[in-house]
Amino acid sequence: MDTGATTEIEVAQLLINTLHLDQSPGEIQPDEPLFGDGLGLDSIDALEIALAISKVYGFALKSDEGRAHQVFASLRNLTRYIDAHRIR
Amino acid sequence: MTAARWAGRRERGSESLIRLMIWLSLTLGWSVGHALLYPITLYFVLMVRGGRRASRAFLHRVLGRPATHLEVFRHFFGFSCVLLDRLFLLSNRLRYFDIQVNGLNDIEGALAQSRGCILLGSHLGSFEVLRVVAQQSPVPVKILMYRGNSRPYSRLIEALDPTLAESVIEVGEPEAMLRVQECAQRGEIVSILADRAPQQDRTVTVPFLGDPAAFPAGPLILAAALGTPVVLFFGIRTGNRRYQVHFEYFADRIILDRARRAEDLASWVRRYAARLEMYARQNPFNWFNFYDFWEHRTAALQAPQTRSADAAADAVSFGDVGGSCRDVASHDRRADAASGAGG
Numbered sequence: 001m002d003t004g005a006t007t008e009i010e011v012a013q014l015l016i017n018t019l020h021l022d023q024s025p026g027e028i029q030p031d032e033p034l035f036g037d038g039l040g041l042d043s044i045d046a047l048e049i050a051l052a053i054s055k056v057y058g059f060a061l062k063s064d065e066g067r068a069h070q071v072f073a074s075l076r077n078l079t080r081y082i083d084a085h086r087i088r
Numbered sequence: 089m090t091a092a093r094w095a096g097r098r099e100r101g102s103e104s105l106i107r108l109m110i111w112l113s114l115t116l117g118w119s120v121g122h123a124l125l126y127p128i129t130l131y132f133v134l135m136v137r138g139g140r141r142a143s144r145a146f147l148h149r150v151l152g153r154p155a156t157h158l159e160v161f162r163h164f165f166g167f168s169c170v171l172l173d174r175l176f177l178l179s180n181r182l183r184y185f186d187i188q189v190n191g192l193n194d195i196e197g198a199l200a201q202s203r204g205c206i207l208l209g210s211h212l213g214s215f216e217v218l219r220v221v222a223q224q225s226p227v228p229v230k231i232l233m234y235r236g237n238s239r240p241y242s243r244l245i246e247a248l249d250p251t252l253a254e255s256v257i258e259v260g261e262p263e264a265m266l267r268v269q270e271c272a273q274r275g276e277i278v279s280i281l282a283d284r285a286p287q288q289d290r291t292v293t294v295p296f297l298g299d300p301a302a303f304p305a306g307p308l309i310l311a312a313a314l315g316t317p318v319v320l321f322f323g324i325r326t327g328n329r330r331y332q333v334h335f336e337y338f339a340d341r342i343i344l345d346r347a348r349r350a351e352d353l354a355s356w357v358r359r360y361a362a363r364l365e366m367y368a369r370q371n372p373f374n375w376f377n378f379y380d381f382w383e384h385r386t387a388a389l390q391a392p393q394t395r396s397a398d399a400a401a402d403a404v405s406f407g408d409v410g411g412s413c414r415d416v417a418s419h420d421r422r423a424d425a426a427s428g429a430g431g
Contacts, residue, residue, distance in 0.1 A: 020349065035262070042290075044306055047265035048313050063266035072262060 006057075006083040008075050015075070018052040019045055030076040038074075046072055057086035106244055110175055118176060118184050118329065125168040133164045139378035140164075146381070149297055150372040159373075166373045170325055174216040178248040184329050187220055191335035195277075198317040198337065199227060204272025206311040208338065209321045210283035210364055213374040217323035217331045218279060219252075229277040232268060234259040234286050265310065272314045279321065282307040283364055284377060292357040297365050301382045308356045312342040320363055324371045336363065 012025035015034075019041070032038040035046075046068065050061040061068065071081045105128070113121030133140055143163045147155035155163075176184055198205040207229070209215045222229035235242050235258055246252045257267050257278070268278050282304060285291040290309070291302040311318045320336040338360070344352045368375050 020346070042306075043259070043262060043265045044309050044313065046262060047269055047310070050266055050269070051313060061266055063263035063270055066263070068263035068266060 006079050006086065008079045011079045011082060012075055014052055014056060015039075015049060018048050028075050030079075031074050033074060034072050034078070041072075049078075053082060057082055058088040059085045103244070106171075109172070110244070110248070113172060113175055114179060114181075118172070118181075121172050121175075122169070122328065125165065125172060129161065129165045129168045132168075133161050136378070142378045142380055146375055146377075147372060150369055150375075163373050163375070164378075166325060167376050167378070169328070170214045170216075170376065173214065173325070173329065173331075174245070175248060177214075177216050177220055178245060178252065180249070182220060185220070185331065186329060187217060187331045187333060189221060189333045189335070191337075194337040195319050195335040198319050199275065199277070201317060202275045204275055204314065204316045205277045206272075206307065206314070206316050206318045207277050207279040207321050208282040208307055208318060208360060209279055209323070210281060211376045212283070212322060212364065212368055213325050213371065213376075214323040214331060215279075215281060215321075217333060218321060219249075221333055222277075225277065227274075227276045228255070228271070229279060230255050230257055230268075230271050232257045232259060232264070232278055232280045265313075268310065269314060272316050280307045280310075282360060292354050294354060294358040294361045296361045296381070297368065299382045301361070303357050303361055305353055305357060308342050308353060308360070309344070311339070312344045312353075315341050318342060320360070322367050324367065324374050326371075334367070338363070 008030050009025045012028045015021060015028065016023060016025060021039075028039065034041050041049075049072070054060045061071065067081075071077055109121060109124070109128075112124065140160060143160050144155050147159055147163060151159075173185070176182075195205070195207075207218075209218065218229070233256055235256075257264050257271075261267075271278050285302050285304040290305040292305045293300045293302045295301075296303070308318075317340050318338040320334070320338050322334040322336075324332045324334065326332050339356070342356055344356075
């Protein structure tokens with residue numbers, strides 16, 4: 001398993017696989033909002049992403065941290081968060 | 089009138105009335121509150137034209153003949169009674185009520201698996217009566233709901249039972265579904281109203297009482313993601329202060345096959361709609377969606393042909409009433425849905 005720095009392309013691929021998106025990783029802009037106007041994800045998508053993250057990177061996103069909004073704000077934020085918290 | 093507008097109108101129009109009713113009923117008792125429901129209901133029957141029309145059309149559909157004025161009044165009156173009873177149920181004045189519970193084995197069977205449980209309720213009858221049943225539950229019962237523009241009303245109602253707010257997980261909070269997941273991990277019950285599709289939610293259009301109607305897809309997608317068992321809940325009002333609660337085992341696990349996700353989802357939603365239809369036929373005066381429940385059907389049937397060839401015959405839509413309908417299978421996820429599962 002790759003334990004080097006998490007890349008945006010890698011996380012974009014995770015989003016695409018998890019949510020069955022019809023896009024290539026390079027098409028998801030790092031600063032584009034994932035929810036609402038940007039990629040148009042919703043909170044169930046967030047859950048599916050969180051479940052996928054725990055499977056691949058070995059840590060769980062918690063609701064009580066109150067940071068979900070920020071973490072899911074963009075691909076860049078999500079990648080940074082994963083990089084800082086992954087245990088595998 | 090759309091679901092959202094109906095909700096908004098009721099909440100605004102009835103806030104002061106609700107205040108007055110809460111005070112009068114809880115001070116002077118259920119009988120006084122009940123007596124007041126006659127003039128109040130008459131007022132609403134006369135004033136709420138859209139609701140009246142929806143009631144008449146629904147009853148016609150289910151009874152198979154035009155509804156009488158008295159039946160429309162009875163329909164509205166049943167709704168008023170449920171609202172009144174709600175005050176008593178929430179303020180724990182339970183001695184007034186006769187509540188029979190059927191299918192307890194079904195919910196116990198689901199809980200025994202310790203995987204949590206998604207409980208699908210509806211606007212057929214009283215959802216509030218669940219809170220009474222929940223007091224006997226071995227595990228906490230949470231309610232995933234969309235509050236949106238009903239906040240002032242929610243606050244009034246929550247004042248009756250301070251623990252209510254704690255049990256509510258509000259749809260729309262970014263971490264709402266993470267909280268649901270944590271509840272499921274602890275083996276708790278998360279209940280969702282699964283019949284009404286708020287605007288901007290993912291919906292699936294399936295046959296319901298003779299015509300296609302849009303149902304929210306969120307609750308079942310959520311159950312699929314979590315892998316929890318799913319149980320149905322109906323709190324039918326059968327008379328004054330009398331309720332019959334039905335729990336019904338629905339699925340061990342909702343599985344949405346990756347290659348045929350839209351079809352699988354449509355088939356689960358169709359099953360849910362069929363059960364709701366059965367209970368609605370048996371208890372038409374418990375149907376508390378006082379708007380045209382089938383209003384989406386034209387839009388759904390005229391959905392642009394963006395769906396892939398193997399997509400389900402039923403349109404699975406994202407977006408609002410006026411928006412285009414997009415299929416899960418079309419992989420077009422640039423929908424404007426941001427609010428998550430419907431409540």
